[in-house]
Amino acid sequence: MRAFTLLALSSVAVATILPARPSPSPSELIGFSPSAARVEREWEAKFDAIPSPDSQRAYMRHLTARPHHVGSLYDKANAEWILAHFTSWGLDAHIERFDVLFPTPRERVLELVSPTRFRATLQEPAVPGDPTSSQRADQLPTYNAYSDDGDVTAPLVYVNYGLPADYDELARHGVSVKGAIAIARYGASWRGVKPMVAAEHGAVGCIIYSDPRDDGYAQGDVFPKGPFRPRDGVQRGSAMLMQLYPGDPLTPGVGATPAAKRLARADAPTITKIPVLPISYGDAEPLLAALGGPVVPGPWRGALGITYHMGPGPARVHLLVKSNWDIAPVYDVIATIPGSVEPDQWVVRGNHHDAWVNGAEDPTAGQVALMEEARALGGLLKDGWRPRRTIIYAAWDGEEPMLLGSTEWVEEHADELRQKAVAYLNSDTNERGYLEMDGSPSLQPFINGVAKDVEDPETHLSVWKRLQMARIRGAGSNDERRHLRQSDDLTLGELGSGSDFSAFLDHIGIATLNLGYGGESDGGEYHSVYDDFYWYTHFGDTAFVYGRALSQTAGTAVMRLADAEVLPYDFKTLASTVQGYVTDLQNLLKSEQDETAERNREIEEGTYAATSDPWHPTIAPPEQAVPPHLSFAPLQNGADSLTRSAERYASAVAVMRDRGDTAYANAARSRLNALLVQTARRLTDGRGLPGRPWYTNELYAPGMYTGYGAKTMPAVREAIEQRKFSEADEAMRTVGGVLSAEAALVDSAAAALR
Numbered sequence: 001m002r003a004f005t006l007l008a009l010s011s012v013a014v015a016t017i018l019p020a021r022p023s024p025s026p027s028e029l030i031g032f033s034p035s036a037a038r039v040e041r042e043w044e045a046k047f048d049a050i051p052s053p054d055s056q057r058a059y060m061r062h063l064t065a066r067p068h069h070v071g072s073l074y075d076k077a078n079a080e081w082i083l084a085h086f087t088s089w090g091l092d093a094h095i096e097r098f099d100v101l102f103p104t105p106r107e108r109v110l111e112l113v114s115p116t117r118f119r120a121t122l123q124e125p126a127v128p129g130d131p132t133s134s135q136r137a138d139q140l141p142t143y144n145a146y147s148d149d150g151d152v153t154a155p156l157v158y159v160n161y162g163l164p165a166d167y168d169e170l171a172r173h174g175v176s177v178k179g180a181i182a183i184a185r186y187g188a189s190w191r192g193v194k195p196m197v198a199a200e201h202g203a204v205g206c207i208i209y210s211d212p213r214d215d216g217y218a219q220g221d222v223f224p225k226g227p228f229r230p231r232d233g234v235q236r237g238s239a240m241l242m243q244l245y246p247g248d249p250l251t252p253g254v255g256a257t258p259a260a261k262r263l264a265r266a267d268a269p270t271i272t273k274i275p276v277l278p279i280s281y282g283d284a285e286p287l288l289a290a291l292g293g294p295v296v297p298g299p300w301r302g303a304l305g306i307t308y309h310m311g312p313g314p315a316r317v318h319l320l321v322k323s324n325w326d327i328a329p330v331y332d333v334i335a336t337i338p339g340s341v342e343p344d345q346w347v348v349r350g351n352h353h354d355a356w357v358n359g360a361e362d363p364t365a366g367q368v369a370l371m372e373e374a375r376a377l378g379g380l381l382k383d384g385w386r387p388r389r390t391i392i393y394a395a396w397d398g399e400e401p402m403l404l405g406s407t408e409w410v411e412e413h414a415d416e417l418r419q420k421a422v423a424y425l426n427s428d429t430n431e432r433g434y435l436e437m438d439g440s441p442s443l444q445p446f447i448n449g450v451a452k453d454v455e456d457p458e459t460h461l462s463v464w465k466r467l468q469m470a471r472i473r474g475a476g477s478n479d480e481r482r483h484l485r486q487s488d489d490l491t492l493g494e495l496g497s498g499s500d501f502s503a504f505l506d507h508i509g510i511a512t513l514n515l516g517y518g519g520e521s522d523g524g525e526y527h528s529v530y531d532d533f534y535w536y537t538h539f540g541d542t543a544f545v546y547g548r549a550l551s552q553t554a555g556t557a558v559m560r561l562a563d564a565e566v567l568p569y570d571f572k573t574l575a576s577t578v579q580g581y582v583t584d585l586q587n588l589l590k591s592e593q594d595e596t597a598e599r600n601r602e603i604e605e606g607t608y609a610a611t612s613d614p615w616h617p618t619i620a621p622p623e624q625a626v627p628p629h630l631s632f633a634p635l636q637n638g639a640d641s642l643t644r645s646a647e648r649y650a651s652a653v654a655v656m657r658d659r660g661d662t663a664y665a666n667a668a669r670s671r672l673n674a675l676l677v678q679t680a681r682r683l684t685d686g687r688g689l690p691g692r693p694w695y696t697n698e699l700y701a702p703g704m705y706t707g708y709g710a711k712t713m714p715a716v717r718e719a720i721e722q723r724k725f726s727e728a729d730e731a732m733r734t735v736g737g738v739l740s741a742e743a744a745l746v747d748s749a750a751a752a753l754r
């Protein structure tokens with residue numbers, strides 16, 4: 001369900017400055033002895049030659065031939081088709097089924113009732129030449145899944161992106177959404193945040209529309225002439241409050257099996273509090289044009305040919321949303337390759353197969369890359385390759401409604417995953433362009449090494465080199481450019497939520513990577529009927545060469561993780577990343593203190609200017625208490641212990657490297673890997689984050705007000721942001737404790753290595 005943006009290129013480039021690592025020689029592989037590395041390289045070369053763009057095109061044609069959302073005929077048929085392929089390639093595969101709450105639209109009405117009348121079409125028309133866009137009978141209508149039922153008529157208020165700062169701006173103009181229907185545009189945060197914040201401010205309904213500024217004609221030609229969102233294109237999507245927990249709303253924390261105890265729907269906290277409906281800009285324009293009230297500030301203006309006003313009214317709107325609240329089956333396809341030496345260590349690789357409609361780019365482009373990996377590994381098995389560890393390939397169902405298939409599977413297998421999981425590698429959408437690599441810092445040198453060995457289909461440089469050049473181009477300063485040129489590693493982006501990695505990373509604490517290509521074939525097809533084979537083969541990765549690159553990247557990573565004699569985690573990167581998070585938090589508190597003091601002074605002097613708009617006088621906010629000093633000592637002590645332990649482990653690894661083959665063999669026979677496999681779990685606290693116990697990872701969680709976007713050290717960061725300072729102090733003790741425990745475990749690993 002991910003949407004790629006080029007923004008990610010620059011935002012992750014502001015990296016923690018890492019000390020240079022002694023570069024391994026080109027033939028060296030992290031975690032492999034020299035002789036094991038030679039054998040691994042030979043198998044990888046065989047693997048690399050197998051994934052085929054033509055096969056990926058053929059799989060996509062089949063999988064996207066009909067709409068295949070959860071509960072549809074074609075969803076099940078696709079799962080069975082993928083299963084048959086896994087089996088034919090010699091893999092031991094089966095389908096695991098869960099039964100989950102999955103609402104589909106029963107009634108949807110949106111109309112302007114005054115001062116003029118207009119009824120929204122809520123329809124995406126078929127496009128001539130695009131054969132699957134006309135499959136109306138099988139298409140899921142446009143809606144936001146897990147919207148509460150409701151029937152409301154109220155004045156309309158335009159709330160920009162619908163984030164807390166937007167409501168502050170409305171308040172400065174004396175505009176409130178209490179008792180009103182909020183209309184927000186898509187973008188700037190995950191969609192589920194918009195109805196949540198609207199409800200917090202007293203709105204009775206929420207409409208989300210796609211402004212042409214963001215993915216329509218302001219970006220380029222619209223479909224079918226170009227790739228961008230046409231006038232009647234609608235972004236479907238889940239509005240579930242997944243910041244509390246993703247997956248089936250009725251079975252938090254346990255797999256949705258027949259035996260599972262289920263909540264009553266009325267008690268499920270992840271269903272929205274108010275009705276919400278997504279619409280096209282064709283349907284939004286008459287509503288927005290009928291608004292009065294203050295003219296919006298510059299950054300709020302979209303690309304429609306109207307003057308944007310805030311309201312409230314005089315536009316009054318009738319919004320009716322009712323769903324069929326059915327229980328639907330989800331079908332996860334699971335294939336296992338047993339490990340030959342350490343079968344109780346698992347490398348898990350997944351991509352979802354369900355879509356909102358035909359879903360070519362999201363998710364089939366990623367799914368067909370995964371299938372080619374599975375076919376290639378099946379080929380290696382026939383030639384005698386035996387991975388050291390167990391590999392599990394998963395085609396997840398129900399990702400779009402909110403990570404249903406992966407979350408239920410992880411919850412069902414939680415105990416085993418806690419003991420055995422080495423890493424989870426996810427992909428989802430895939431396009432033309434640059435490698436996107438996000439994930440756990442302990443895997444940063446490892447995946448950088450993989451990226452240096454994969455060739456970019458356009459430039460024939462490595463995909464790593466191409467990404468480095470893009471980041472240098474996007475860098476904000478000379479220092480940053482110099483650092484990017486000199487460092488061995490490109491920094492991984494941080495993961496919050498938004499795809500199937502969430503339960504692995506956020507709930508269990510498993511080292512995670514999310515991989516994909518993108519940035520050169522952006523469009524406005526996301527979650528619409530137009531994300532189909534026609535769109536993808538005209539505007540996406542049309543030659544499927546980035547599909548092959550994804551197979552090579554993820555497949556090579558799976559093989560290396562499964563075959564390494566010593567698990568290739570890097571704790572120096574983890575420690576320096578953690579040190580960076582601590583500094584970020586100190587800076588955050590300091591800037592909150594400085595800004596609050598400054599604002600209070602201006603309010604007292606009467607010089608406070610909330611906006612730079614001289615035409616519309618604004619209302620000054622009340623003064624706020626300046627945030628107190630907090631004790632960062634537990635965090636700093638924990639981070640420093642981890643830094644020292646990481647140094648000790650790195651020295652032990654260096655000694656092993658110097659000693660060569662026998663030293664690796666001895667390490668592999670020791671309990672070292674059993675200790676290492678627990679290092680990611682040690683960063684969790686079983687009590688969970690404040691108010692959301694499902695999230696146990698103390699380093700990463702989706703933000704309550706950003707959705708997919710990650711918050712690092714979330715318990716501390718969100719407490720400071722939300723001005724709950726005694727909670728922040730408490731959270732720093734918790735996170736400090738987790739870091740100290742991690743340091744102790746890394747020390748044990750260093751001792752085992754010696």
Ligand SMILES: [Zn+2]
Pocket residue numbers: 001002352362363399428429
């Ligand atoms: Zn997806």
